[in-house]
Amino acid sequence: MVGKVFSCSFSGFECRTIEVQADISQGLPAFSIVGLGDTSVQESKERVRTSIKNSGARFPQTRKTINLAPAEVRKQGSLFDLPIATSILLADEQIHGDKIENAIIVGELSLTGKVKRINGALPITQYAKEQGFKKIFLPKENALEASFIEGIQVYPLENFRELIEHCLGLKTISVFPYSKIFQDRKKTSPLLFSNIVGLEKAKRGLLIAAAGGHNTLLYGSPGCGKTIACRAFRSLLTEMTKSEILETTKLFSITGLLNNETPLIRERSFREVHHTASLASVIGGGTRPRPGEISLAHNGVLFLDEIAEFPKKILEALRQPLEDKYININRINSSLKFPSNFILLATMNPCPCGYKGDKKISCICSESQIKTYQKKISGPLLDRFDLFIEVAKTSMGKIFTEKENKTLQKNYLHSIATATKIQQKRFKNLNSINKNADMNLKEIKIYCPLSRDAKTLLNQASKNLNLSNRGYLKTIKTARTIADIGQNEEIKQEHIAEAIQFRSKTS
Amino acid sequence: MNTKKLGKFGEKHAESYLNSTDFHILKTNYHCKYGEIDIIAIDRSTPQQQLVFIEVKTRSTVAFGQPLEAITRTKMQRLRKTALTFLNFTIKKIPKRWRIDVIGIQLNSDYKFQKLIHLKNI
Structure with missing residues (x-):
């Protein structure tokens, strides 16, 4: 069974859609991530394993392979933790994918399953909207920053459990309201x-x-x-x-x-x-x-x-x-x-x-x-x-x-x-x-x-x-x-x- | 229950499981200088009557990980070497097909059987 979610990486000022695929097959327990990820992507294995366990889900004891496509793009950063964890649960059929269809998922996980803030939430959200995605799931701390983009539903996440419950239909995450960009009238410069x-x-x-x-x-x-x-x-x-x-x-x-x-x-x-x-x-x-x-x-x-x-x-x-x-x-x-x-x-x-x-x-x-x-x-x-x-x-x-x-x-x-x-x-x-x-x-x-x-x-x-x-x-x-x-x-x-x-x- | 007894307990479970399926047990606890193989059996469900070397792993608690997680690369190497020694010295006709299986047995805290996982051809 293969689970698939979409995420996003950025290099410089440009973003790219990354497909995170997880495959679970029979075999000795193993966990490998392929697709040109840097050290922080490789290290996400440990964060993903513990945060799945600590979020009330089951970490499958079989052979798990994660592919980050397209394979020739270098991927950096910890923002793939959340999509990797989600794709594993999808592949293990613990959650259903219909609620996260047409969505970009980004976020770093801590060992307790808390979703931590990432860099570049604003450009990623804007890119997701331009690419025609309807939803974006991201860390709660980044939600305000992302909410300045109109035309995409921003789902703020405090921890991974919220996403699991959202996918199972147990609890719905409320969409973060769109914030208007307002111009500052007062100057902070103390020296006139x-x-x-x-x-x-x-x-x-x-x-x-x-x-x-x-x-x-x-x-x-x-x-x-x-x-x-x-x-x-x-x-x-x-x-x-x-x-x-x-x-x-x-x-x-x-x-x-x-x-x-x-x-x-x-x-x-x-x-x-x-x-x-x-x-x-x-x-x-x-x-x-x-x-x-x-x-x-x-x-x-x-x-x-x-x-x-x-x-x-x-x-x-x-x-x-x-x-x-x-x-x-x-x-x-x-x-x-x-x-x-x-x-x-x-x-x-x-x-x-x-x-x-x-x-x-x-x-x-x-x-x-x-x-x-x-x-x-x-x-x-x-x-x-x-x-x-x-x-x-x-x-x-x-x-x-x-x-x-x-x-x-x-x-x-x-x-x-x-x-x-x-x-x-x-x-x-x-x-x-x-x-x-x-x-x-x-x-x-x-x-x-x-x-x-x-x-x-x-x-x-x-x-x-x-x-x-x-x-x-x-x-x-x-x-x-x-x-x-x-x-x-x-x-x-x-x-x-x-x-x-x-x-x-x-x- | 100490570890030795625990292992034996698991192996007995594995043997009864194999006997109830299409396996014919040839030998248990085969030793050589490279190591030990818990069970050697013939899988009669395969057309070539495959020779199977089986490692049994028993765990009474998952606090230190799942039973199958304990199979490391060195353990696999040791199993392979022991299997080859067996093939070279113990039987007359070396079969064309042979494989290594792992059986993981999970007990609960009262040492009652909980779960058996059989992984073929690892």
């Missing part, structure tokens, strides 16, 4: 952008960056407020759309960063990475490839404080995802693709001692020292920044004179909302483009009409500043955002002028 005193140029630049999604580099002497301005940037981020929430949450689900308090990522992520981080943790990877910080920052911000201290390897690896908005992780036995559409925010000092260009303190670095320091950031990476902001020190006396202005934050958010609305209207028919910074040459030609004197200014500046082709286009994109903030249809000379001002790195 309006709390920053002075730094007018930096604030203006960051405002533009937030409105158009532009990559920004801040540089200045130590203690001038670069880092604090970047952290306050978080309070400028706009609300996420429902599809963005779902996408980012899926990445967090795979990484196992969700819990019942935060079943959804409703706020744009702001990932601050320290410069000692390893390549795999930033880019993604590992023996069981998982998303790195750049993917967790998807639809949000990746903040690299002291970018010059980062290993060159990490910085250069950022080049491709910055351009393509996704990262390919290639290993011998798998090739994975994770989305990574983020705003890159970085800070650095102009030189090793940090005071180059400072008005009061003189720099003590030699010319060659400065050269080596600045060489740490390669030209191609620098070219990918849209805005360069030189942060000048503000005199501390201002701290007490400047009154706290409550409407200030509102004004900031208002101008960003205006620009966002214009962009949403502009790109509503385009799939991959949501922000001005995402535009390619084709879109720039359509959506960025330049006035004649703006064009003249831009051409002249590109000659003087030796702008690359990419830099040229990025300047137009920045100018587009500046025009959007001012609610101008056409990009005028003043917009280009401001964009160029943020483009030129003086030191």
Whole structure:
């Protein structure tokens, strides 16, 4: 007798239906699992055996063979415990299969028969729905996370006995109700952008960056407020759309960063990475490839404080995802693709001692020292920044004179909302483009009409500043955002002028 | 009841079971330097009158596992070697077909017979 249930495995961002077949035949007691499972799949034998016994069912004393089909797909993780146990009871004819027909079953078992939480419940549920499955049985702790998918019945399981009783018709598990994705109105960021005193140029630049999604580099002497301005940037981020929430949450689900308090990522992520981080943790990877910080920052911000201290390897690896908005992780036995559409925010000092260009303190670095320091950031990476902001020190006396202005934050958010609305209207028919910074040459030609004197200014500046082709286009994109903030249809000379001002790195 | 007695008790049960079916018992407790075979019999239900080597496992409690779970790979190897010794030295004409069976006997806590499982050709 063969018992068959459906389960699901995921590698990277992609899921696959896995058929779990159990065969029970005469012979000495033996239990084998075939179908390219890793160690945790092999170890599930012991968990399955004891939890069947401890759930009031009988573990058959014959030859049991489990096949995980398709056989050529590598299977990982403990989420096959529950389907394996179920298929054994089906094959032993202890339960009937009609209640779990057309259903995906996932879950890890403990020795007592308790069903434990798994990673990736959200992408699995979404995939199950897309594949036309009607039901999904999963751990109770994952139910909330899975309930955000509409059109599939979510059955939460506390222990294996519940599933047995459900199949026998003794007790019915009630379906977990569908939860609506709701957007967060209140921000958790304790630091408001309006709390920053002075730094007018930096604030203006960051405002533009937030409105158009532009990559920004801040540089200045130590203690001038670069880092604090970047952290306050978080309070400028706009609300996420429902599809963005779902996408980012899926990445967090795979990484196992969700819990019942935060079943959804409703706020744009702001990932601050320290410069000692390893390549795999930033880019993604590992023996069981998982998303790195750049993917967790998807639809949000990746903040690299002291970018010059980062290993060159990490910085250069950022080049491709910055351009393509996704990262390919290639290993011998798998090739994975994770989305990574983020705003890159970085800070650095102009030189090793940090005071180059400072008005009061003189720099003590030699010319060659400065050269080596600045060489740490390669030209191609620098070219990918849209805005360069030189942060000048503000005199501390201002701290007490400047009154706290409550409407200030509102004004900031208002101008960003205006620009966002214009962009949403502009790109509503385009799939991959949501922000001005995402535009390619084709879109720039359509959506960025330049006035004649703006064009003249831009051409002249590109000659003087030796702008690359990419830099040229990025300047137009920045100018587009500046025009959007001012609610101008056409990009005028003043917009280009401001964009160029943020483009030129003086030191 | 000690283990030796328990084993004997089970073997007696197995013998009476075999006698009641189509088996003809040739020898019990065959010894050689490799080990022991509990029962050697001829299965008359098979067309070739197959020679069968039977290992009997008796358990009075399942606390340490089911009777058949006690048959490990080394035990199987020992059985096979002993069977081959028997075939080579004890009988004149080696039959073409022979097999090894296992009989698991489960007793309840009062040492009363509960269940018998006969696994053929393992």
